Amino acid sequence: MITFFREKLQEKGLKVTPQRVAIYDAIVKLNNHPTAENVIEYIKANHPNISVGTVYKVLDSLVENNLLKKVKTEKDIMRYDAVLSNHHHLYCAETDRIEDYEDEKLNAIINDYFNANLIKNFRVQDIKLQITGKFTNTIK
Amino acid sequence: MITFFREKLQEKGLKVTPQRVAIYDAIVKLNNHPTAENVIEYIKANHPNISVGTVYKVLDSLVENNLLKKVKTEKDIMRYDAVLSNHHHLYCAETDRIEDYEDEKLNAIINDYFNANLIKNFRVQDIKLQITGKFTNTIK
């Protein structure tokens, strides 16, 4: 996982720094679409003097280089996702809990639909479902 | 349109104030999913001394009372939508332009799919498609 990340960084011409590795690692480990704040808190244990600005800058550059994805929510706090495969999100507005939802069959149906029904004046690049509702289990 | 809004306010036990009418009117007239800032600027012409806090407070309470909807974007600025019918959004990341996309046939397909394929541990309340891509026409 970390090796993959190191390789990706080099591929993009980005230096492999302990901060970048720690931040990426935090997103993967936290795995519940953490905020920048969550990442900072998590990292503080092993990197007590990492700078807040660095975290934001690293998150930004990783998103720009397609190593992370931003997650949209109702709130004005940005959240991040290390899962890059094409997936959707289950979102509970009450608890702000977000889970990944992968469904190849659904993707196929949607792709077929949009291939058969082009949108006037718009070229589709990506389609994401925001599935809002309630989780019926407790936090895993 | 404004009459509809007045009635809705009364229905919810909210007072009909010039500010609320002006803010709602601005969202409808601007009609391109404006930010709070956009609304303030637009309103300033007729209400030079409306307070910024009031605009945010009104937007919040209108969202809470289902007279407006929040629109999620990649950016950390909240945007608002007066169109309440079940619709999706076409979004261009480059220009931040957002257009409504209504498609009953698509909604039916998606609803059928999720009725036939329940998600474990999750009760779906609403599904929105975030369709990202590029507009091939100019701003209307």
Added chain:
DNA sequence: CCCTAAATAAGAATCATTATCTTTGAAGAA
């Protein structure tokens, strides 16, 4: 091992949004 551009740290600055507290005014009651 050195060099240099890239990256980080520290902390100030910004910007959207929220909170506080006083004043105003919408709308039901008299």
Added chain:
DNA sequence: TTCTTCAAAGATAATGATTCTTATTTAGGG
């Protein structure tokens, strides 16, 4: 119509996430 009252608006301070600035450090190629 006027009075009363509580919700709403105004002014502005505060907050909190994010961005910017500048000096310092460091990854990694030569």
